[in-house]
Amino acid sequence: MLQPASGTMGIAAAARKARPANDEEVLAGLRLLLERTKTLVEPAGAAATAAFLTGKAGARSSSRAVATLSGGNVDSEKLKSLL
Numbered sequence: 493m494l495q496p497a498s499g500t501m502g503i504a505a506a507a508r509k510a511r512p513a514n515d516e517e518v519l520a521g522l523r524l525l526l527e528r529t530k531t532l533v534e535p536a537g538a539a540a541t542a543a544f545l546t547g548k549a550g551a552r553s554s555s556r557a558v559a560t561l562s563g564g565n566v567d568s569e570k571l572k573s574l575l
Contacts, residue, residue, distance in 0.1 A: 534563035
């Protein structure tokens with residue numbers, strides 16, 4: 493079941509193609525994660541999801557990719573105001 497390599501595009505090549513998501517896109521990613529998966533992450537933890545949703549991650553639509561979700565350090569009042 494293990495693959496001999498992690499894929500044809502290395503991490504360094506993927507990083508060169510990726511572009512950062514803006515605040516609105518990150519909040520949309522956070523909202524999607526919270527509403528659909530019931531997973532609360534801090535805004536920075538939703539950045540990878542936002543990059544995939546907007547196409548800024550540099551991944552082809554036909555590829556398999558993973559977004560690392562992190563953090564839950566969100567003030568509840570701040571979260572309410574953001575969403």
